[in-house]
Amino acid sequence: MLKAHSSVTALLRYTGISIPDKVATCRNITCMQHLFGAVRWRSKFTAAPLLTAQPARALIDEQIAIQGRFLPPHWPVTVRAHMHSEEGDLWEAFSHYKTNENGVVNLTTDHSVGGSYVGCEPMGLFWALQPAPSAREGLRLRKKDVETPYVVQLSLWEGHVSSSKRPIEDEQTAGRLAASTVERWYMTPHTRRVEIRQNGIVGTLFLPSGPGPFPAMVDLWGMGGGLNEYRSALFASKGIASLSLAYFGHKDIPGPLDELNVGDDYFRSAYNLLQDHPEVCGERIGLIGLSYGVYLVLRMATHIGVKPMCVIGINGPLGSYDKFPGIKSGDVVNYQMLDEHGNFSLRHFTMPSMIPKENQIKFEMLECPLLCIVGEDDYNCASMETANEIEEILRAAGKAQLFTRLSYPGAGHLIEPPYSPNARVSLWTVKPKKINAIWGGHPAPHAAAQEDAWKKMLDFIEYNLRK
Structure with a gap:
């Protein structure tokens, strides 16, 4: 300790700091550590965890x-x-x-x-x-x-x-x-959120910080309904404007909440609204959908006269099956859409063979790249069979180059932004009785799928909307 005392005293003298002898000779020289990082001494105290x-x-x-x-x-x-x-x-x-x-x-x-x-x-x-x-x-x-x-x-x-x-x-x-x-x-500090209630369109537009115009996405979710904003907010935080669009089960859309009350004109108007926005590059717009939203964005790309630059589909059907949409909550049991455990599932009803040809997307009319994301453990939609059918149709039409598939073993239906917890089963409806939906997916492989798919989606969007 005498050696430490002499070293500190010499250091104080060298720097010209005046300090009383009684302080310089004090055994507790903790204050010296703050002043001079090179000073070391032994202590019986250890740092807290x-x-x-x-x-x-x-x-x-x-x-x-x-x-x-x-x-x-x-x-x-x-x-x-x-x-x-x-x-x-x-x-x-x-x-x-x-x-x-x-x-x-x-x-x-x-x-x-x-x-x-x-x-x-x-x-x-x-x-x-x-x-x-x-x-x-x-x-x-x-x-x-x-x-x-x-x-x-x-x-x-x-x-x-x-x-x-x-x-x-x-x-x-x-x-x-x-x-x-x-x-x-989900949002960076300067990302802008703009509610859209215009010409009957119900949605939320997210705009990146900085000057535009920006490339943009139209973002559709599934028949759970409502207005889901978090994926669009994250897109905008990455520099891509995004319109999260409601089409079912929202109070601001006229008609019964449990029925689909909008058609092609609604989606065309929403696309045109985004295309005409002064901060959006109207020639650089893509579409993304999950579940039933996949059918809708594919229909937008092939049937209603808009020309997106790319489409992303996550675990969705290739057409609209009979008696759905338009299905009411009480009809779920009537249509036997429950698995052996009583969980709601549309896997059987979304098999390509179950969808009438007249209700299927005419994929030969597709003119832009399609990224098809598949969870191989999807219990709510026949995602693998749908991807196989799409790929076969596009190959027969001489458009195989438009199709890219990302297929993930162990991933379920709800492939969302990275690090989101997966719900293998969650509540679907409480009326007329409580029914859960089974989505599938195992925690670790599903998480890996979300992380990988998100990075590749962003790359796909960047390549097709900014090239």
């Missing part, structure tokens, strides 16, 4: 680097993620690790040995989120207010724990070592 997550604020498709430090070496620890949905339901995920010889756990490089997933999955705590045991049944996590983030709490725990083994919702429970918070956004 630390959990870091960087960046703490990011878009939903960006990776977060999570690391725990200042822990005992070769020590079992749990990293937990939890958040509350906009409806107030608790979602959580757990991963189990052992620290390395330096007392560090790094989720980017280390393998989880248990919990909600196993293996090296840097974003596993996000895509593995599931409703807590106390939450309601049949939940699906979907962002409604895209102008606010998901706020995810991360925490570091001693030992390997999970909600099924011991309750840890109380953050004061013994064993919690450190915590951190991250924000997950």
Whole structure:
């Protein structure tokens, strides 16, 4: 300690700092560490455990680097993620690790040995989120207010724990070592959200920051109805204007909520509205649809006189099957669209052989590239059979070069932006009776499919709308 004292005193004299002898000779020289990083000394104190997550604020498709430090070496620890949905339901995920010889756990490089997933999955705590045991049944996590983030709490725990083994919702429970918070956004700060209620069109337009005109997408979802904005918001955050378009089950569209009350004129008007927008490059517009939205965007591209530059279809049918749309909630049971477990499924009804020829898309009329994304574990739509049929039709028409397929084993129906939790089964309707829809998909391969498909979708859009 005398040696340390003489070194500090000499350093103070060299820098010209005047300090009383009694301070210079003090055994506690912690303040010197702040002033002079090169000063080292032994201490009986160790740093408290630390959990870091960087960046703490990011878009939903960006990776977060999570690391725990200042822990005992070769020590079992749990990293937990939890958040509350906009409806107030608790979602959580757990991963189990052992620290390395330096007392560090790094989720980017280390393998989880248990919990909600196993293996090296840097974003596993996000895509593995599931409703807590106390939450309601049949939940699906979907962002409604895209102008606010998901706020995810991360925490570091001693030992390997999970909600099924011991309750840890109380953050004061013994064993919690450190915590951190991250924000997950669908919109960058200067992305603009514009509600559209014009000429009967119901939608939301998202515009990137900066000067336009921008390439653009028309974004359609499935027969779940309503207005889903989060994919469009993320497109705009990547520099692509996007119109999220409602067509079914929305209060601002005239007619019964449980019936499809719009036709070709509605979709043509929506396309033209986007094409004529002063901040959109009218010659560089693409279409994207999921589920029944696939049929609609393919119909737009081939039957109603608009000329998109590209189309993306995610797990959808090649035509409209009899008695649907126009199906009412009570008709689900009548049409026997339930599987052996009582879950709603349209897989059988979307087989190409089940769709009358007069209701099928005339793919020989397609003039733009089509990216077909298939979840091979899709339990709600005959996606693989549909992709096979489309490819065969285009090949016979001499247009095979327009077709690209991305096919993912273990992925289900709901292939969404990266790191979104998959719901294999979720609530479909409560009237006249409670019925769940089965979507399919296994957590890890479905998450891998979402990550890969999103990157390739963006590449596809960039190539076809900016070339």
